[in-house]
Amino acid sequence: MTVIVTERDDSHKSHESVASGVQMWDVHQQGLLVGVFHNESDALRYKEELELGEKQRVAS
Numbered sequence: 001m002t003v004i005v006t007e008r009d010d011s012h013k014s015h016e017s018v019a020s021g022v023q024m025w026d027v028h029q030q031g032l033l034v035g036v037f038h039n040e041s042d043a044l045r046y047k048e049e050l051e052l053g054e055k056q057r058v059a060s
Helices: 015-020 040-059
Strands: 003-007 025-029 032-037
Touching: 003 040, 025 040, 032 040
Parallel strands: none
Antiparallel strands: 003 025, 025 032
């Protein structure tokens, strides 16, 4: 399973978010968007949860 965290670029934000300087982080699992977060640490925590859940599922 591939989980990737990337910072959302301005072309995928609202004009208000861009004007306010809001940062957003996307979490993609196997190419699909599965989460959007306002700070990187929350996005990375979610990534870890997804990876742990996958490891537990495979181990079962």
